[in-house]
Amino acid sequence: MLELQNKVLERIAKGEPLTETLETLCRLVEARLPGIQCSVLRVENGVLHPLAAPSLPKHYSDALDNLEIGPLAGSCGTAAYYGVPVIVTDIASDARWAKYRALALPLGLLGCWSTPVISGGKVIATFALYFSNGRHPESHDKEVIETCTHLCAIAIERDERTRERERLTYTDALTGQANRARFNEVLHGLQAANSDFGLLLADIDNLKLVNDTFGHGAGDALIQTVARRIAAAVPRDRTFRLGGDEFAVIFDGIGIDELTEHCNAILREIKRPAQCDRHVVFPSVTAGGAISGNGDARQNADIALYHGKSRYRGQFTAYYPGMGTALTRRFRAIRDVGIALAEGRIEAHYQPIVRLDTKEIVGFEALCRMRTASGDVVAAAHFHEAMLDGDIALQITELMLVTVAADMRRWLDLGLPLQHVGLNLSAADFHTGNLQAKLQEHFTAKGVPLEHVILEVTESVYLDPRDHMIGEEIGAFREQGLRVALDDFGTGYASLTHLLTVPVDIIKIDKSFVDRLIHEEPGAAIVEGLVGIAGKLGIRVVAEGIETESQVSDLVAMGCVLGQGFLFSRAVDFDTATELLKTKGQRPSAEAGALTRVGV
Secondary structure, three states: OHHHHHHHHHHHHOOOOHHHHHHHHHHHHHHHOOOEEEEEEEEEOOEEEEEEOOOOOHHHHHHHOOEEOOOOOHHHHHHHHHOOOEEEOOOOOOHHHOOOHHHHHHHOOOEEEEEEEEEOOEEEEEEEEEEOOOOOOOHHHHHHHHHHHHHHHHHHHHHHHHHHHHHHHHEOOOOOOEOHHHHHHHHHHHHHOOOOEEEEEEEEOOHHHHHHHHOHHHHHHHHHHHHHHHHHHOOHHHEEEEEOOEEEEEEEOOOHHHHHHHHHHHHHHHOOOEEEOOEEEOOOEEEEEEEOOOOOHHHHHHHHHHHHHHHOOOOEEEOOOOOHHHHHHHHHHHHHHHHHHHOOOEEEEEEEEEEOOOOOEEEEEEEEEEEOOOOOEEEHHHHHHHHOOHHHHHHHHHHHHHHHHHHHHHHHHOOOOOOOEEEEEOHHHHHOOOHHHHHHHHHHOOOOOHHHEEEEEEHHHHOOOOOHHHHHHHHHHHHOOOEEEEEEEOOOOOOOOHHHHOOOOEEEEOHHHHOOOOOOOHHHHHHHHHHHHHHHOOOEEEEOOOOOHHHHHHHHHHOOOEEOOOOOOOOEOHHHHHHHHHHHEOOOOOOOOOOOOOOO
């Protein structure tokens, strides 16, 4: 018995499959007790499931599968029901075998001893010995049974722990669906086998709005509702929650038309109103899908989803070849910037804003730069596509707020003549609803007065006729003393009449106008007129993209006082910006006069 025990324990320690381990146990017992046949049945939710019976016919084990335990359920069902050993020496006459003797007797099985396997106070299995003759167990039989039930308990307990670890590894805790790890595993298997399949990727619309409005309890309930409705429409083992508001569904052997039909049906099912933490919510998801055989199905479905989120909210978008040219570029940019953010390769650089007549630095514009893995610095223009993604834009802004606030505090501590730093904001920053709190959190907490901060917003964002909320919020910022610059003026919706109705403190003339500063050219007339009107309205003007001394002369002649561009400096890192402030920063002068200290 010690040899048997060691062999079985070795298999358990090696993590061999439960069925193989228990079949080995049965064969070892059968070799030591000639004339008997072994069986191990698992007990789950009051029913029996065969685990091992290497010498019994398959049809016999199949007949016992899903058999309910009870007081008259043969030797094993009865032992599991009462939790005590059941010794039957004559199957033909024992009442507990009345319903099952027709299965056993034709096989020459005349007796059956069954012992419950108990773990944690409950029956988890039965260990049975079948005989071709009827007899009662002797002392050495009892020793075998005791050893084997103990080994069965160890093997099953280990299997349950393994299954629970696997469940936790591959199951989403909130919805009970398979998670991203399981999705990646299944998808990899399908791709490795060159299987035909369709893939749906879906994002819940407005989950953040539900969280912000009704609380995270309602948001979690919305996620669970969507998960249930997706699972009800497709096989459960093919639905996945990838995290956050993301879901995936895999369809085996399906074409694009069938995929579209299935996905539209899922979206219709999802859209029914739902009670989420005592609030009525109208769920909606945006979905994209693709089939295998047209390239990388995962990437293509991502492209389709991204396309849908840009244009067809709440609908399904199927991928087609050629869809991805611009979207792929944007997708890759988002991926690259996301990786750079995770690896700490997004930095703040500073381009000086100078007084044109003296070349003194009156402030900086904080600009985002990405450092590549090889150490090269990439300007934001090269990953502009990524900034169109709301999540990326918010992460960039958060990083810039933290970095710029810390840098400004250091400049102030050094006693440098810091007047202001401009921070670029996107539409996504205003839609979060907590921008004011973030400014207070990062700048006030660092002891940097907000009078040193200028919010820069492109006119295409600020003056977008489809979004009045941004203008209203900027107006509220100005009432609290914050200054606002209208960036890239002249490239979007702006006209001179807007300066009468839109509250701004500074306008930044776009480089495209500065490039056209040629005598008697329309560009020069526009800039001169703009500088004059802005001056009368009390609005400061900064000319962007200055590259030549000729442009400086023309701008000064027109009355423009401030500018920035490569002529003075490119955007530089903190250390270089510090040296520029030390040597060229505009300091207060004892002399009186309007131009003694000019800033924005």
